[in-house]
Amino acid sequence: MKLSNLRPGRLQKAPEFFLTKDVLATKGDDRRSFLRKAFIAAGGAASAVAAPNLLAQTAAASAGDPAILNLPAHSKGLGAPVAAKGYGTPSKYEENLQRRESPGLTRVGAASVSFAPLQGFFGIITPSGLHFERHHQGFWDIDPRDHRFMVMGFVKNPKVYTMDDLMRLPSISRMYFIECGANTGMEWGNVAVPTVQYTHGMLSCCEYTGVPLKWLLDDCGIDLKNAKYILAEGADGSGMTRTINLKNALDDVMVAYGMNGEMLRPENGYPLRLVVPGVQGVSWVKYLRRIEVGDKPFGAKDEVIHYVDLMPDGTHRQYTSIQEVKSVITTPSGGQVLLDKGYYNVTGIAWSGRGKIRRVEVSVDGGKNWQNARLETPVLDKCLTRFNFDWTWTGGDAILQSRATDSTGHVQPTMTQLRAKRGTRSIYHNNAIQSWLVSANGEVSNVQVA
Amino acid sequence: MFKLPNCRTSLVIGFLSCLLAAIAAFNARAQTPGRPATPAEIKAWDIDVRPDFKGLPAGSGSVAKGQQVWEAQCESCHGAFGESNEVFTPIVGHTTKADMKAGRVAALARDSVPQRTTLMKLSELSTLWDYINRAMPWNAPKTLSTEEVYAVTAYILHLGDIVPAEFVLSDKNIRDVQAMLPNRNGKVSKQFMWDVAGKPDVQGSQCQVNCDPKVELTSRLPDYARNAHGNLADQMRLIGGVRGADTTKPAPSSFAGAVARVSALESKPKLNEGNTPNPAKLAQQHACLACHGVDNKMVGPSLKDIHAKYKTAKDAATLLAAKIKAGGSGVWGAIPMPAQAHVPDADIRAMAEWIAKGEFK
Numbered sequence: 080m081k082l083s084n085l086r087p088g089r090l091q092k093a094p095e096f097f098l099t100k101d102v103l104a105t106k107g108d109d110r111r112s113f114l115r116k117a118f119i120a121a122g123g124a125a126s127a128v129a130a131p132n133l134l135a136q137t138a139a140a141s142a143g144d145p146a147i148l149n150l151p152a153h154s155k156g157l158g159a160p161v162a163a164k165g166y167g168t169p170s171k172y173e174e175n176l177q178r179r180e181s182p183g184l185t186r187v188g189a190a191s192v193s194f195a196p197l198q199g200f201f202g203i204i205t206p207s208g209l210h211f212e213r214h215h216q217g218f219w220d221i222d223p224r225d226h227r228f229m230v231m232g233f234v235k236n237p238k239v240y241t242m243d244d245l246m247r248l249p250s251i252s253r254m255y256f257i258e259c260g261a262n263t264g265m266e267w268g269n270v271a272v273p274t275v276q277y278t279h280g281m282l283s284c285c286e287y288t289g290v291p292l293k294w295l296l297d298d299c300g301i302d303l304k305n306a307k308y309i310l311a312e313g314a315d316g317s318g319m320t321r322t323i324n325l326k327n328a329l330d331d332v333m334v335a336y337g338m339n340g341e342m343l344r345p346e347n348g349y350p351l352r353l354v355v356p357g358v359q360g361v362s363w364v365k366y367l368r369r370i371e372v373g374d375k376p377f378g379a380k381d382e383v384i385h386y387v388d389l390m391p392d393g394t395h396r397q398y399t400s401i402q403e404v405k406s407v408i409t410t411p412s413g414g415q416v417l418l419d420k421g422y423y424n425v426t427g428i429a430w431s432g433r434g435k436i437r438r439v440e441v442s443v444d445g446g447k448n449w450q451n452a453r454l455e456t457p458v459l460d461k462c463l464t465r466f467n468f469d470w471t472w473t474g475g476d477a478i479l480q481s482r483a484t485d486s487t488g489h490v491q492p493t494m495t496q497l498r499a500k501r502g503t504r505s506i507y508h509n510n511a512i513q514s515w516l517v518s519a520n521g522e523v524s525n526v527q528v529a
Numbered sequence: 530m531f532k533l534p535n536c537r538t539s540l541v542i543g544f545l546s547c548l549l550a551a552i553a554a555f556n557a558r559a560q561t562p563g564r565p566a567t568p569a570e571i572k573a574w575d576i577d578v579r580p581d582f583k584g585l586p587a588g589s590g591s592v593a594k595g596q597q598v599w600e601a602q603c604e605s606c607h608g609a610f611g612e613s614n615e616v617f618t619p620i621v622g623h624t625t626k627a628d629m630k631a632g633r634v635a636a637l638a639r640d641s642v643p644q645r646t647t648l649m650k651l652s653e654l655s656t657l658w659d660y661i662n663r664a665m666p667w668n669a670p671k672t673l674s675t676e677e678v679y680a681v682t683a684y685i686l687h688l689g690d691i692v693p694a695e696f697v698l699s700d701k702n703i704r705d706v707q708a709m710l711p712n713r714n715g716k717v718s719k720q721f722m723w724d725v726a727g728k729p730d731v732q733g734s735q736c737q738v739n740c741d742p743k744v745e746l747t748s749r750l751p752d753y754a755r756n757a758h759g760n761l762a763d764q765m766r767l768i769g770g771v772r773g774a775d776t777t778k779p780a781p782s783s784f785a786g787a788v789a790r791v792s793a794l795e796s797k798p799k800l801n802e803g804n805t806p807n808p809a810k811l812a813q814q815h816a817c818l819a820c821h822g823v824d825n826k827m828v829g830p831s832l833k834d835i836h837a838k839y840k841t842a843k844d845a846a847t848l849l850a851a852k853i854k855a856g857g858s859g860v861w862g863a864i865p866m867p868a869q870a871h872v873p874d875a876d877i878r879a880m881a882e883w884i885a886k887g888e889f890k
Contacts, residue, residue: 172767172768173766175763175764175765175766175767175773176764176765176766177764179758179759179764181758182757182758182759186615186616186617186822186825186827187616187617187819187827188813188816188818188819189816189819190617196764198764198765198766199765199766215664216664216667216670217816217819229566229570229571229574230566231566231571231574231575236565237565237566237571238563238564238565238566239563239564239565239566239570240562240563241563243562244562244563245562247562248561248562269748270748270749270750271750272750272758273750273754273755273757273758273761273776274758274761274764276764277758298561298563310577312574312577316664316670316671317663317664317670318576318663318664318670318671320577320659320663324723324724324725326724326725327725330725357725368574369574369575371575371577373579375579375580375581375583376579376580376718377577377579377580378579378580378653378655378656378659379577379656379659379660380656380659380660380664382656383650383651383652383653383656383716384647384650384651384656384660387650387716389637389645390717391638392638393633393634393635393636393637393638393639393715394637394715394716394717395637395650395652395715395716395717396716396717396718396720396722397652397716397717397718397720398718398720398722398723399720399722399723400722400723401721401722401723401724401725401727403722403729410769410770410771411770411771414761414764414765414773414774414776415761415765415771415772415773415774416771416772416773416774416785416786417770417771417786418770418771418772418786419770419786420784420786423770424770432725433725440737444744445741445744446740446741446744447739447740447741447742447744448737448738448739448740449736449737449738449740450737474784478744482733484733484735489729489732489733490732490733490734490735491733492731492732492733493733493734496731496732496733496734497731499731500730500731501730501731504640508722512733516746516749518780519783519784520780520781520782520783520784520785521781521784521785521786522774522780522781522785523771523774524749524750525749525750526746526747526748526749527746527747527748527749528744528745528746528747529745529747
């Protein structure tokens with residue numbers, strides 16, 4: 080097999096599709112017995128050409144792989160019934176993939192962040208239970224029957240909506256990424272954390288369902304002569320507030336109750352949150368209770384004290400909202416060990432708060448040379464895009480990097496380029512190219528290069 | 530709210546039906562869900578105070594009153610002088626009289642200050658007032674009176690040496706104090722990351738071939754930090770082309786793929802065994818750790834201190850379970866611990882036994 084020709088999607092057909100018309104015409108027990116024979120034959124063939132791994136090699140010395148020769152309990156017993164779990168949970172063998180805190184980052188769990196295990200995700204959608212968390216004063220499971228949403232300020236008719244009201248309105252569903260402005264913030268000065276979960280895990284991507292904010296603003300008769308800014312406010316203890324650009328508010332901002340086909344999770348703002356595509360997560364106000372239309376910025380705590388980017392001259396950039404073009408390789412990535420030399424599918428994600436991903440390039444030599452990666456569909460506005468790249472690891476040192484370009488032509492910078500302009504103390508908006516060192520021992524580690 | 534149909538059509542019939550649809554849409558508009566907000570409802574929720582002090586309620590509060598509120602409700606987290614770094618980052622420190630004159634905090638341009646304090650960053654006094662009013666104290670937000678919010682704001686300004694001890698902050702003089710804030714001129718607010726059409730300040734390279742011939746490693750995790758985030762073998766999937774590195778051991782000197790594969794096969798996932806609850810998880814789940822650190826004193830005493838105090842008590846677990854359930858005050862200080870009657874007895878028992886045993890790691 081030529082590695083350079085290897086493409087994904089070459090699925091082996093299921094055995095049923097090899098059945099001839101004659102076999103299909105036989106009925107009941109005859110057909111089952113044919114299938115049984117077919118599987119036994121296939122099993123024998125498979126063990127004969129088993130992959131050259133350690134177990135198979137051991138097995139080859141005897142009659143074959145015990146995983147094939149000794150039928151397991153699940154092949155010889157009765158499984159669990161339907162509805163044994165009224166709400167399904169992942170396999171117990173997936174328990175390693177958890178949201179995790181970064182030790183020492185914060186001191187209070189109710190004002191902290193948990194990182195999503197990006198190293199284990201496929202495609203672009205984040206499973207709801209593994210969505211990253213950021214709480215400013217703890218999270219709540221709010222009774223949706225008592226939740227109210229108010230639109231006031233520069234509108235002709237200030238209104239109150241119940242969840243019943245909002246869910247009666249025509250809805251839209253859209254996929255967007257959400258990234259905390261401080262994602263990768265620990266890496267401004269030097270390498271600080273070991274895996275992609277901690278470097279980039281304040282990132283998730285879901286399908287949201289709700290009502291465009293513009294519809295609600297129109298419904299209340301927004302006074303476009305005076306309206307310049309929007310304030311969004313949460314109902315939790317922190318009373319989270321953020322100023323939203325009017326242009327965004329009238330474009331793609333949503334008042335959302337749905338996430339990945341179900342209601343929002345309590346950790347993510349049940350029953351109502353603002354979705355501000357392309358803008359940092361802090362603006363996606365959870366437990367959304369109020370929208371005020373105003374004519375000046377509101378200067379909230381997270382616009383004056385936090386979420387301000389410190390520049391080398393000591394000034395702070397304020398209202399830094401847009402998440403700029405960025406990408407990261409999720410496998411192979413920091414903290415992983417490659418099992419064999421040979422072919423690897425280098426895979427990762429790319430995103431931009433300014434639009435679509437146009438191109439992702441991968442370098443395996445620390446940025447000397449770059450090649451285009453394959454972008455997997457769908458490629459959507461302000462949404463994660465999955466990329467894949469064929470690579471053969473020959474056993475030596477390699478430095479893997481990815482570099483994204485968005486539809487505005489903005490190219491993801493290196494750490495050096497970013498620091499030259501913004502220094503090392505900004506905390507927020509680090510969209511630098513990530514480097515993973517593959518060492519000869521097979522271990523992958525987080526490094527920075529210049 | 531519903532868009533009127535597009536009526537740009539040359540056909541008269543088309544235009545007529547379009548007009549009818551428009552009228553229907555207009556009539557439907559009057560019946561959209563939702564109802565008018567009453568003035569009292571708007572007043573109840575419209576609590577934000579803007580940098581130009583729009584929304585600030587009339588009132589005042591003294592530094593002296595602020596000190597009383599501070600000592601009762603703020604000091605346990607923020608320290609007597611707003612300097613504490615125990616629970617949250619410090620509020621006060623590293624601002625000077627010269628900064629007050631310039632409106633720029635000089636220390637922000639240096640690397641010498643370990644952490645930025647709130648007063649170093651604060652450019653809008655409204656923000657401090659608004660945040661205390663909406664979100665403080667930490668475990669009982671929105672319970673301070675307007676006078677108390679003015680007073681605590683005044684006390685913080687006094688701790689920062691911005692106003693004198695006898696100062697009374699009010700809606701009448703708050704603009705004068707704004708004009709004294711050490712970092713009032715320290716922000717740039719109109720920039721490219723506010724607008725989706727903004728022009729980025731840093732652009733990457735598009736070079737593809739032999740771009741940067743010298744590749745030097747400039748930073749990597751030190752060996753002693755190898756296991757600082759826990760064993761990475763337990764944080765990666767058990768199948769696929771890669772495994773998690775076993776960070777409880779030093780990095781192997783030669784290729785370790787086969788070893789990693791076998792150790793992952795041998796390691797069983799840590800499943801919840803039987804019905805024994807994990808007390809550390811329960812303490813997290815029931816938000817006990819929001820006020821009690823394992824090692825450090827926060828709003829309440831640390832779990833280690835509680836263990837030390839009760840480890841020799843007769844049937845310490847039962848005693849602690851009763852205390853958790855009923856709450857109380859006076860043992861560790863004036864701040865009361867609320868009753869935890871909503872937490873299931875089995876969970877309280879498991880956590881009480883855990884604290885009594887003192888095996889936190």
